[in-house]
Amino acid sequence: MMKREDLSTVTPPAAAGIDEDVLLLANQVEKTYPNGTHALDRVRLKIRRGEFISLLGPSGCGKSTLLKMYAGLESPSAGQIRWWGGSIATVNTPGRTLAMVFQDATLMPWARVEDNVRLPLDLSGVPRADSDVRVGEALALVGLDKFGKSYPRELSGGMQMRASIARALATRPNLLLMDEPFGALDEFTRNKLDADLRRLWAERDITVVFVTHSIYEAVYLSTKVVVMAARPGRVIAEVPIDGPTERDEAFRVSPQFIGYCQQLSELLVAANQC
Numbered sequence: 001m002m003k004r005e006d007l008s009t010v011t012p013p014a015a016a017g018i019d020e021d022v023l024l025l026a027n028q029v030e031k032t033y034p035n036g037t038h039a040l041d042r043v044r045l046k047i048r049r050g051e052f053i054s055l056l057g058p059s060g061c062g063k064s065t066l067l068k069m070y071a072g073l074e075s076p077s078a079g080q081i082r083w084w085g086g087s088i089a090t091v092n093t094p095g096r097t098l099a100m101v102f103q104d105a106t107l108m109p110w111a112r113v114e115d116n117v118r119l120p121l122d123l124s125g126v127p128r129a130d131s132d133v134r135v136g137e138a139l140a141l142v143g144l145d146k147f148g149k150s151y152p153r154e155l156s157g158g159m160q161m162r163a164s165i166a167r168a169l170a171t172r173p174n175l176l177l178m179d180e181p182f183g184a185l186d187e188f189t190r191n192k193l194d195a196d197l198r199r200l201w202a203e204r205d206i207t208v209v210f211v212t213h214s215i216y217e218a219v220y221l222s223t224k225v226v227v228m229a230a231r232p233g234r235v236i237a238e239v240p241i242d243g244p245t246e247r248d249e250a251f252r253v254s255p256q257f258i259g260y261c262q263q264l265s266e267l268l269v270a271a272n273q274c
Ligand SMILES: Nc1ncnc2c1ncn2[C@@H]1O[C@H](COP(=O)(O)OP(=O)(O)OP(=O)(O)O)[C@@H](O)[C@H]1O
Pocket: 033, 034, 035, 037, 038, 039, 057, 058, 059, 060, 061, 062, 063, 064, 065, 066, 233
């Protein structure tokens, strides 16, 4: 797994006018689907290396559409998505890798957990000895090191999501895109996975873009919350979260946490009215 110091050796391409810290740039991005739905309207957003960004907003405001564009799975109708000064099409070249985690763990039920985690490595031709190391490392990172030989059906919902995250981490991404990964879990499990994810992010050189409907989750996890409004989808506010780096349970009940939740709640009410 790439550590902060490793990533600092990866040099971004020289690109006139591009801030070297900006990992992802959405520049006046528009998206109109073929059925005429105007999903995104002139979205301009800079995501810097090492940030933990949450996209927060009402249903239909284009959070998933924007995430898919970052992944290269959808293209803008107008405007550009730039990756570290380059084209999004060149994302998975050495030193620039992304991985995506969805709400559903999407594990192969017939394969052991370790083989599920190994899948993207097999698909990209990583030699077995190397993939063994990476799979073991990724399972340990999510606390599933004792469950590599298990089948997905033998795991709880939270453990299946951990396996899905391990599969993403095994590729050693420097950008992790997460689309409501814990939305289907009970609150206790979700809080636990949020805490683990936040710790993982703090220990690794990884930039995260995280879609959520939950104000609490967004405040707990993020360095910045991007608030979006719908019809058409657009960014209405960016709120930096200046909380402690180590976010324990005490942070969840601190005046600072509650203050951010109030601020975001007011912005979401405004988002629903405009
Ligand atoms: N493939 C598609 N074809 C047509 N319209 C689409 C498509 N995908 C999304 N949309 C529409 O684009 C708008 C934005 O959808 P998107 O899924 O990005 O929003 P979202 O904020 O992620 O919503 P949710 O929180 O409900 O998941 C919605 O009106 C949706 O119906």
